[in-house]
Amino acid sequence: MGVETAPPNKVRWGELDEDDDDNEGGLDFLLPPRQVIGPDNNGIKKVVEYKFNEEGNKVKITTTTRVRKLANARLSKRAVERRSWLKFGDAVHEDVGSRLTMVSTEEIILERPRAHGSKLEETKNAGDPLAQIGKAGAVLMVCRTCLKKGDHWTSRCPYKDLAPPTDGSIDKPPSSEVPTTASGPSKGAYVPPSQRPGAERTGADMRRRNDENSVRVTNLSEDTREADLHELFRTFGPVSRVYVALDQKTGMSRGFGFVNFVNKEDGEKAISKLNGYGYDNLILRVEWSAPRS
DNA sequence: TATGAGCGG
Numbered sequence: 001m002g003v004e005t006a007p008p009n010k011v012r013w014g015e016l017d018e019d020d021d022d023n024e025g026g027l028d029f030l031l032p033p034r035q036v037i038g039p040d041n042n043g044i045k046k047v048v049e050y051k052f053n054e055e056g057n058k059v060k061i062t063t064t065t066r067v068r069k070l071a072n073a074r075l076s077k078r079a080v081e082r083r084s085w086l087k088f089g090d091a092v093h094e095d096v097g098s099r100l101t102m103v104s105t106e107e108i109i110l111e112r113p114r115a116h117g118s119k120l121e122e123t124k125n126a127g128d129p130l131a132q133i134g135k136a137g138a139v140l141m142v143c144r145t146c147l148k149k150g151d152h153w154t155s156r157c158p159y160k161d162l163a164p165p166t167d168g169s170i171d172k173p174p175s176s177e178v179p180t181t182a183s184g185p186s187k188g189a190y191v192p193p194s195q196r197p198g199a200e201r202t203g204a205d206m207r208r209r210n211d212e213n214s215v216r217v218t219n220l221s222e223d224t225r226e227a228d229l230h231e232l233f234r235t236f237g238p239v240s241r242v243y244v245a246l247d248q249k250t251g252m253s254r255g256f257g258f259v260n261f262v263n264k265e266d267g268e269k270a271i272s273k274l275n276g277y278g279y280d281n282l283i284l285r286v287e288w289s290a291p292r293s
Numbered sequence: 294t295a296t297g298a299g300c301g302g
Binding site: 140141142144153154155214216218219243244245246248254255256257258289290291292 | 294295296297298300301302
């Protein structure tokens with residue numbers, strides 16, 4: 001009386017004792033005791049027990065099981081703390097500890113970007129405050145070279161090779177001690193060799209993108225490298241960039257590439273000389289490239 | 294087979 005008992009049907013299978021399969025016969029006292037080894041660090045638990053089988057022979061039974069790692073001992077302090085948090089949302093109706101993970105059935109609408117200025121966008125976004133963000137973003141795009149707003153990034157400035165804006169233009173303090181790139185190198189400021197007056201545009205500068213005078217080369221053999229293309233095309237004049245399209249996954253050449261010439265005439269020459277030229281067993285196709293979208 | 298990668302304030 002008054003003894004606390006576990007509620008019926010609330011027994012967890014994992015806590016069940018495994019020796020509820022007593023063999024009738026009552027000879028079990030003749031057997032060595034049951035041994036439990038582990039669980040070890042990998043959660044492997046071994047149970048060695050002895051029984052009489054149906055023919056009355058003594059048999060040894062070894063059971064190896066993987067047990068769940070004992071929870072709180074391995075949890076961080078923070079994780080233990082989290083367990084006492086109040087449940088919220090749909091989970092308030094859940095029993096404590098009944099579920100660690102909730103599956104959200106909430107519907108999440110994802111906006112599909114649409115071509116700018118398409119009819120659908122115009123009508124759908126009318127009066128939608130979120131739609132204004134895109135326009136605000138355009139205003140944030142201010143070229144640091146020519147200061148034009150909403151047209152291009154600094155790296156794409158059509159005037160990037162021309163003189164930078166002079167002092168006295170917008171937003172500049174009249175007499176500033178602060179060295180600026182816009183007003184040319186200040187005394188003693190480091191200027192990379194590639195940017196010193198008279199420096200030739202080669203090597204490292206080739207990475208710099210310039211879509212002008214871009215020549216597309218197709219039907220390249222798969223082992224053509226950018227260096228090979230450069231060798232081949234540089235004979236016509238200074239080359240500002242060489243690119244061989246590679247497969248993102250395999251790293252293999254996709255068989256085409258681009259060569260940018262500093263001077264348009266050199267591109268013309270290259271096209272007229274190299275288009276149809278046999279290179280590595282293949283006939284090259286060389287033509288002006290369409291600007292990339 | 295065939296028109297490049299990535300970086301933003």
